[in-house]
Structure formats: structure tokens, C-alpha cells
Amino acid sequence: MHKRTVLHAAVAAALLSTAGLAGAQQAPFKIGLILPMTGQQATTGRQIEAAAKLWMAQNGDTVAGRKIELIVKDDTSLPDVTRRLAQELVVNEKVDVLAGMGITPSAMATAPIATQSKTPLVVMAAATSSITEASPFIVRTSFTLPQVSVALADWAPRNGIKNVVTLVTDYGPGLDAEKFFKSRFEFNGGKVPESLRVPLRNPDFAPFLQKVRDLKPDALFVFVPSGAGAAVMKQFGERGMDKAGIKLIATGDVTDDDQLNDMGDVALGVVSSHHYSAAHPSAANKKFVEAFQKANKAMRPNFMAVGGYDGMRVIYEALKKTGGKGGGQALVDAMKGQIFESPRGPVFIDAQTRDIVQNVYLRKVEKKDGQLWNAEFDVIKDVKDPGKSK
Amino acid sequence: MLTILFDGIAYGMLLFILALGLAVTMGLMNFINLAHGAFAMVGGYITVLLMQKAGVPFLLCLPLAFLGSALLGGVLERTLYRPLYRKPHLDQVLFSIGLTFMAVAAVDYFVGSTQQILHLPDWLRGRTELGEGAWTLGMGHYRLFIIAVCAALTIVLQAVLTRTRFGARLRASVDDQRVAAGLGINVNVVFLSTFAFGSGLAGLGGALGAEVLGLDPAFPLKYMIYFLIVVAVGGTSSITGPLCAALLLGIADVAGKYYIPKMGAFIVYTLMIVILVWRPQGLFVRQGGKA
Numbered sequence: 001m002h003k004r005t006v007l008h009a010a011v012a013a014a015l016l017s018t019a020g021l022a023g024a025q026q027a028p029f030k031i032g033l034i035l036p037m038t039g040q041q042a043t044t045g046r047q048i049e050a051a052a053k054l055w056m057a058q059n060g061d062t063v064a065g066r067k068i069e070l071i072v073k074d075d076t077s078l079p080d081v082t083r084r085l086a087q088e089l090v091v092n093e094k095v096d097v098l099a100g101m102g103i104t105p106s107a108m109a110t111a112p113i114a115t116q117s118k119t120p121l122v123v124m125a126a127a128t129s130s131i132t133e134a135s136p137f138i139v140r141t142s143f144t145l146p147q148v149s150v151a152l153a154d155w156a157p158r159n160g161i162k163n164v165v166t167l168v169t170d171y172g173p174g175l176d177a178e179k180f181f182k183s184r185f186e187f188n189g190g191k192v193p194e195s196l197r198v199p200l201r202n203p204d205f206a207p208f209l210q211k212v213r214d215l216k217p218d219a220l221f222v223f224v225p226s227g228a229g230a231a232v233m234k235q236f237g238e239r240g241m242d243k244a245g246i247k248l249i250a251t252g253d254v255t256d257d258d259q260l261n262d263m264g265d266v267a268l269g270v271v272s273s274h275h276y277s278a279a280h281p282s283a284a285n286k287k288f289v290e291a292f293q294k295a296n297k298a299m300r301p302n303f304m305a306v307g308g309y310d311g312m313r314v315i316y317e318a319l320k321k322t323g324g325k326g327g328g329q330a331l332v333d334a335m336k337g338q339i340f341e342s343p344r345g346p347v348f349i350d351a352q353t354r355d356i357v358q359n360v361y362l363r364k365v366e367k368k369d370g371q372l373w374n375a376e377f378d379v380i381k382d383v384k385d386p387g388k389s390k
Numbered sequence: 391m392l393t394i395l396f397d398g399i400a401y402g403m404l405l406f407i408l409a410l411g412l413a414v415t416m417g418l419m420n421f422i423n424l425a426h427g428a429f430a431m432v433g434g435y436i437t438v439l440l441m442q443k444a445g446v447p448f449l450l451c452l453p454l455a456f457l458g459s460a461l462l463g464g465v466l467e468r469t470l471y472r473p474l475y476r477k478p479h480l481d482q483v484l485f486s487i488g489l490t491f492m493a494v495a496a497v498d499y500f501v502g503s504t505q506q507i508l509h510l511p512d513w514l515r516g517r518t519e520l521g522e523g524a525w526t527l528g529m530g531h532y533r534l535f536i537i538a539v540c541a542a543l544t545i546v547l548q549a550v551l552t553r554t555r556f557g558a559r560l561r562a563s564v565d566d567q568r569v570a571a572g573l574g575i576n577v578n579v580v581f582l583s584t585f586a587f588g589s590g591l592a593g594l595g596g597a598l599g600a601e602v603l604g605l606d607p608a609f610p611l612k613y614m615i616y617f618l619i620v621v622a623v624g625g626t627s628s629i630t631g632p633l634c635a636a637l638l639l640g641i642a643d644v645a646g647k648y649y650i651p652k653m654g655a656f657i658v659y660t661l662m663i664v665i666l667v668w669r670p671q672g673l674f675v676r677q678g679g680k681a
């Protein structure tokens with residue numbers, strides 16, 4: 001039964017590529033956006049959908065004579081559902097581009113479908129380094145964890161932090177963050193006396209934080225999924241670790257713009273490194289944040305939103321470049337090497353890795369007009385994903 | 391080291407209060423209620439929403455969380471649970487786990503899936519340190535508060551179960567419903583109030599735990615396994631059993647994660663297996679009755 005479905009898919013996909021050429025000019029250009037709209041990762045889906053719709057509202061829904069049609073599907077962040085939806089979108093809806101992908105396993109599950117059907121897959125959220133290597137049709141507009149962790153590992157030793165304990169959640173992105181932070185930090189002359197891994201379903205951070213306190217490092221490096229970040233910060237403060245002279249440094253997931261305001265004053269002063277902050281001081285970003293908040297009842301855009309927004313731009317530009325013709329390989333080729341000014345700053349889609357090259361900013365949580373923001377104070381320019389240096 | 395012990399006790403106490411209601415329904419009423427965590431989640435959300443939307447002070451939220459979940463528990467007992475008392479355990483398990491999934495989806499729909507963040511009053515936030523060097527005892531005020539609340543509750547509960555007329559009626563109803571009814575005990579009312587009380591305890595546990603454990607719609611599924619371990623290890627025929635089990639597991643979990651972080655997550659399970667091999671009925675078993 002299952003084999004047959006796959007076979008159907010393959011046949012239909014083959015038909016699609018020939019049929020697509022014949023009637024290309026008139027048919028709408030379909031983008032299949034697969035996102036977690038419910039469940040644990042629902043905020044990711046909400047942010048990206050809002051950003052994609054904002055892009056379409058600002059830039060029109062016709063590109064090079066073709067009408068753009070956005071089909072949003074909810075995969076509830078279950079990879080097998082993502083895979084099934086991607087298959088349906090490719091076979092039944094005959095989408096020209098797949099996009100979205102809230103978590104790494106979803107992107108990995110969809111990669112073979114992109115390869116087989118020669119459909120470009122624009123990854124707007126998932127951030128494990130190896131994703132773009134899973135298919136030659138994957139283009140990423142979000143970020144990678146090695147990218148942001150390495151930037152922090154470069155910044156810390158230059159600012160008097162020589163001894164760091166790492167604390168990550170024990171799953172793909174966490175291990176990426178730990179590995180790349182540690183190796184770069186040690187390369188820069190720093191010391192990592194202990195690397196702690198917290199189970200994904202961890203009830204209480206107390207033992208880990210107490211361990212860190214007793215080890216007395218200069219700083220604690222944290223990567224946890226954004227929801228758990230607030231709990232770590234709170235307990236960090238309550239344990240009096242800042243008073244014991246330990247700094248908290250983290251990747252930007254921990255001080256996610258979407259939730260930062262709810263975290264309250266415990267977040268103040270936390271130093272993080274990330275590719276996007278809603279407080280990024282550029283005209284393009286001000287415009288983006290304003291329009292986003294206007295369209296979405298004062299919801300603040302976060303790094304997920306900017307990944308979705310830029311993903312739409314990459315698709316639009318690629319379609320323009322092919323003169324409205326589309327076609328899988330042509331679209332991917334047109335996406336490679338795009339350089340543009342994103343709300344996060346200048347970015348570049350690396351032609352070799354199809355991954356994004358961007359500035360990584362160092363930010364500190366500050367209070368402005370009664371709200372908390374990730375205020376940028378330093379930048380490391382044009383960071384290429386270090387996960388693909390070989 | 392003392393700090394670790396302290397954190398472990400606080401965490402164990404929290405597990406105890408969360409699991410206690412389950413021990414009551416499962417042990418005393420012989421009903422497998424896997425939806426127990428859902429009542430805890432309701433308590434947590436009542437607290438968070440009251441604090442965020444209505445600005446109710448934290449201390450007032452705790453009894454409200456208890457009452458809210460107790461009320462919900464009472465209503466559900468009357469409408470959904472009662473017909474299932476005489477059904478096989480498998481039916482009860484399937485029913486209550488279905489209820490859990492519905493609760494998860496409902497909270498997701500109405501409140502959203504993001505992690506809820508509690509803002510504690512300042513006097514609960516600090517930390518006191520005693521002693522020097524290796525014998526430093528650092529006590530977070532909130533954890534101290536948890537220990538105090540749980541200890542008080544344990545004493546009251548133990549007294550209610552063993553010393554009062556209601557306790558005697560409950561024990562009689564559990565041991566033999568027909569004889570108890572023949573003696574003029576209204577078994578339905580006893581069960582209804584016991585179930586509501588158990589749900590209320592879960593709600594209180596959820597309200598207290600939201601700060602330490604975090605609160606999102608997946609709460610009942612995330613912690614179900616911990617409640618079940620506490621009840622399985624402690625046995626279900628008294629409240630001393632679950633109390634000892636929760637403390638043991640809390641301390642073992644915290645100490646394990648502190649001293650051997652790489653193994654830490656498995657210590658609880660190892661301990662559970664060892665205890666259950668040694669005493670399959672749980673740590674403490676009441677003599678007589680149907681344990």
C-alpha cells in the first residue's frame with residue numbers, strides 16, 4: 001500500500017514536471033507552506049504565516065505575470081505529517097515551491113520529496129546545520145545554530161570571559177550549539193570545564209544550575225528551546241548566580257522577541273547572540289516591525305517571522321529571474337547567490353551551500369518605554385555556517 | 391551538598407502533592423485516572439490567568455486553583471467517571487487518557503501553546519544562605535514555601551483519613567461498597583467528595599508547580615510518568631507511601647543530575663525498577679483490605 005503511494009507520487013511528480021512546462025504561463029504559481037500551526041511549536045507557525053502574508057500584502061500577489069497562491073498546511077510539528085502534506089502538495093496541488101518547516105525533523109522528512117520531485121524547499125525556521133545537505137533543492141533563509149554559537153564564542157574571550165560551562169537541551173540543535181560553541185571557544189583560548197545536557201522533558205533545572213554555581217565559571221552558555229528559556233533565566237536569578245559573579249550568555253532563542261516581554265525583569269542584562277532582533281536599528285527593520293505589528297494586533301515579530309519574510313522574498317526574486325517560467329532547478333539556481341537587505345541586515349544566499357550568510361549580532365536585554373528589547377551592541381559580519389567548513 | 395538535598399526535598403514535595411490526588415483515586419477508589427495531570431494543568435492555568443488577566447495576588451490564587459479544579463473534578467465525577475467505576479481497568483485507562491488529550495487540545499485552543507510565565511511576588515523570590523564551604527545550605531524562598539505548604543497538607547490529610555468520621559467512612563466505602571451502603575453510608579457522596587478533593591489537590595500542585603516545572607498544554611502528558619512512578623513506588627494504600635516515594639525520587643533525581651549529569655535522567659527509572667523488584671506492591675502496604 002505504502003509502496004504504491006510512493007510510486008503514485010513519483011509518477012505524478014514526473015507528469016507534473018512535463019505538464020508544468022506546457023501550461024506554465026497561465027497557471028498560478030503555488031507555494032505550499034507547511035508549518036506547525038497548532039501544538040508545541042504553534043508560535044513558529046503563527047509568526048511565519050503572518051510574515052509571509054505581510055510580504056504578499058506589501059509586494060502584491062502577481063510576479064512576472066503569474067498569480068501567487070499561498071497554501072498553508074498545519075503539520076503539528078510531526079515529521080510524518082509534514083512528509084504526507086508535502087507529498088499531497090506536490091502530487092495533488094502541484095505546488096511550484098515547498099516552504100516552511102518548523103523543526104529539523106520535518107525538514108529532514110521532506111528533503112527526499114523535494115529531491116525526487118525537483119521542487120525547491122525553502123526552509124524558513126529549522127536550524128540544524130546539516131539540513132541543506134539533505135537535498136540539493138533546499139534553500140535556507142533562517143539561520144543555523146553553529147552560526148550564532150560561534151559568534152558568541154568569538155565575542156566572549158575578548159570581553160573577559162575565559163571559563164564557561166555550557167548547558168544545552170539534549171537534542172539535535174542543542175548538540176550543534178554545544179559542539180560549535182565549545183570548539184571555537186577553546187580555539188580562542190577559553191576553557192569549558194563542564195558541558196551539561198538537559199533532557200528534552202526536564203522538570204527542574206535546579207540540579208544543573210547548582211552544579212554551575214559550584215563550578216564558578218565566568219559565564220554560563222545556554223541553549224534551550226525558547227519556552228524553557230524563561231525558566232532557566234528565572235531560576236538563574238533566584239539562585240543568586242548573577243550575584244556570585246556568573247554571567248548568563250545564550251543564543252537568541254532564549255530571549256525570543258515573541259516572549260521577551262512576558263519574562264519580566266529577570267531577563268534584563270542577559271547577553272545573547274542572534275541574527276535578528278526586533279530592535280535592530282535600521283530603516284528596513286523599523287518599517288517591517290511597524291507593518292507587522294499593525295497587521296497582527298501588536299504581536300512582535302521574532303526571528304521566525306524574519307525567516308518567513310525573507311523566504312518569500314527569495315521565492316519572489318527567483319520567480320522574477322526565471323521570467324515567470326518557474327521550474328524546480330531553474331528556481332533553485334535563481335535563489336542561489338541572492339544578495340539583499342533584509343530587516344535583519346545584509347544577507348546573502350551562499351551559492352555552494354544554499355545556506356544563508358548573515359551578520360550575527362550581540363545583544364543585551366534592555367528596557368525601553370516599559371518594554372524589553374534585545375538591544376544590539378556588537379556585530380560579527382557575514383558569518384557563514386561553520387558547520388559546512390569542510 | 392545540603393543545597394542539593396534541600397532542592398531535592400522541595401522537588402519531591404512538589405511531586406508528592408501532584409501525585410497525591412492520583413494515589414487517592416487510584417488506591418482508595420480503585421480507579422485508574424490517567425487524566426490526573428489534566429486537573430493539575432487546570433489549576434496551573436487558573437493561577438496564571440487570574441494573575442495575568444485579573445491581577446489576583448498569588449496567595450489567593452492557590453485556594454482558587456484548588457477550588458476550581460475540585461469543582462471541575464466533582465462535575466466530571468458525577469457525569470463521566472461514575473459510570474466507569476465498575477468497568478475493567480483498561481476501559482478506565484482508555485477513557486481517562488482520551489480525556490487528557492481533549493484537555494491538552496482545549497487549552498491549546500483557548501489559551502495558546504506558549505509556555506506560561508508566572509510572576510511571583512518579590513518576597514517569594516529571594517534566597518537565604520546558611521553555613522560555609524561544602525556545608526552551605528542555599529534555600530530558595532519559593533522552594534521553602536513549597537515545602538511548608540506540602541508539609542502542612544500532609545499532616546492535615548493524614549489526620550482526616552485516620553482520625554475523622556469521614557476518613558472512616560471513606561475507608562469503609564473503599565473496602566466494601568455494599569456493606570458500607572448497608573450501614574447507612576452514602577457511598578456516592580463519599581466518592582464524589584473524595585474525587586473532587588483529589589482533583590483539587592492536583593490543581594493546587596499544578597498552581598505551585600507552574601513556577602518550577604513550567605506550564606504549557608503538554609503538561610499532563612509531560613509529567614504523567616512522574617506521577618505514576620510516585621504512586622507505583624509508594625503504593626496506593628496510604629499517604630505515607632507516596633510521600634516517602636516522592637521524597638526519595640525527588641532527592642535521587644536532583645542528586646543524580648548534579649553528581650552524574652550524563653546519567654542523571656535515568657536514575658529515577660533505575661530506582662523505580664529496583665524498588666519494584668524488591669517490593670512489588672510499593673514501599674508501604676496496608677495490612678488487610680484489598681491492597
